[in-house]
Amino acid sequence: NAGVTQTPKFRVLKTGQSMTLLCAQDMNHEYMYWYRQDPGMGLRLIHYSVGEGTTAKGEVPDGYNVSRLKKQNFLLGLESAAPSQTSVYFCASSLKGEQFFGPGTRLTVL
Amino acid sequence: KQEVTQIPAALSVPEGENLVLNCSFTDSAIYNLQWFRQDPGKGLTSLLLIQSSQREQTSGRLNASLDKSSGRSTLYIAASQPGDSATYLCAAGIKAAGNKLTFGGGTRVLVKP
Numbered sequence: 001n002a003g004v005t006q007t008p009k010f011r012v013l014k015t016g017q018s019m020t021l022l023c024a025q026d027m028n029h030e031y032m033y034w035y036r037q038d039p040g041m042g043l044r045l046i047h048y049s050v051g052e053g054t055t056a057k058g059e060v061p062d063g064y065n066v067s068r069l070k071k072q073n074f075l076l077g078l079e080s081a082a083p084s085q086t087s088v089y090f091c092a093s094s095l096k097g098e099q100f101f102g103p104g105t106r107l108t109v110l
Numbered sequence: 111k112q113e114v115t116q117i118p119a120a121l122s123v124p125e126g127e128n129l130v131l132n133c134s135f136t137d138s139a140i141y142n143l144q145w146f147r148q149d150p151g152k153g154l155t156s157l158l159l160i161q162s163s164q165r166e167q168t169s170g171r172l173n174a175s176l177d178k179s180s181g182r183s184t185l186y187i188a189a190s191q192p193g194d195s196a197t198y199l200c201a202a203g204i205k206a207a208g209n210k211l212t213f214g215g216g217t218r219v220l221v222k223p
Contacts, residue, residue, distance in 0.1 A: 004153075031209060043154075043199070043213040050208055058210070090153060097142045097161070097209045099201075101154040 002026050004102035006091050012108045013081045021076040021105050023091030031094035032074040033058075034066060036087040037104075043090070049074055081109045112137045114202050116214035124222050129187035131217050133200035138178045141205035145174050145185050148197045148216070157198075158185070190221045 007022040023032065034046040045058030049068040063085060065077045074093075078085060086109045091102040113136045123129060133143070142161050146154040158167045158174040160183065166175040171188040187194055197218045201211035 033208075033210075042215045043201075045210060048208045048210065056208060092154075094209055097203055098144060098156060098159045099209075099211060100156060101146075103153040 004091055004093055004100055006089075006102040006105050008105060009103070010106050012110065013078075014110050015082060017081050018077070018079050019081065019107075020078075021089055021091075021107075023074045023076070023102060024072055025074075025091075025093040025100075026072065027093060027095065027100070028071070029093035029095050029100075030071070032068065033092045033094070033099065034064070034074065034076045035090045035092065036060065037090060038087050046076065046089075083109045085109050112140075112202055112204065112212040114200060114212050114214040116198075116200060116217050118217060119215065120218040120220075122220045122222060123190055125190060125192060127190055127221075129185075129190050129194065129219060129221075131185040131187070131198050131200075131219070133183040133185070133214055135181045135183075135202045135212075137202075138181055139204075140178065140202045141209060142203040143174070143176050143183045144201045144203065144211065145172075145183075146199045146201065148199060150197075154199065190219075192221050192223050195219055195221050 004025045033048040035043045047066040052071040055066045067075045089105045092099045144159045145157045160176045173186045197216045199216045201213045
């Protein structure tokens, strides 16, 4: 059981570039989430999904898009990266309200 | 809007002392309360989940209590060890679509040998 995995672990982008972060879970969880963690700001919810084919906005959705084409995968996209999107990104999945987190992706936008 | 606060932001104790970590939330209509541990550069590890109908949960040396009426949860770690050094985060969950969590800022704990 791998739990929640995230790809890649690290990435450096230039302003204006695009990229997709992949989250995968093998626990058959319905709910999945994307967060960002910044010093002094704590963990903030970007987008979430309550099932395959559904997505919804969280607290800080601007500049990000998501897709949940398969139950086990939740993708986070940055269409035109900005320095303000430099952060650590965490994916999580949930069963009966308990959330389980992946190891994170450290993204730097220059 | 739910707000979650953890005070103090940092705590240092000698090995063997019991740890008491505080979490307060503004909206008592929570679905659950979850405690996490985060090591530097790592993801969050779930420690304990307390449902809104429960008063406490225990796992080994860890015990978490929940008092919805006062908007407080407390995590107790008995007989602390250097390996307990980490940041501890609490998060309050809502039942509405998505079972979303609101996180506190965390308490950074250092257990000195």
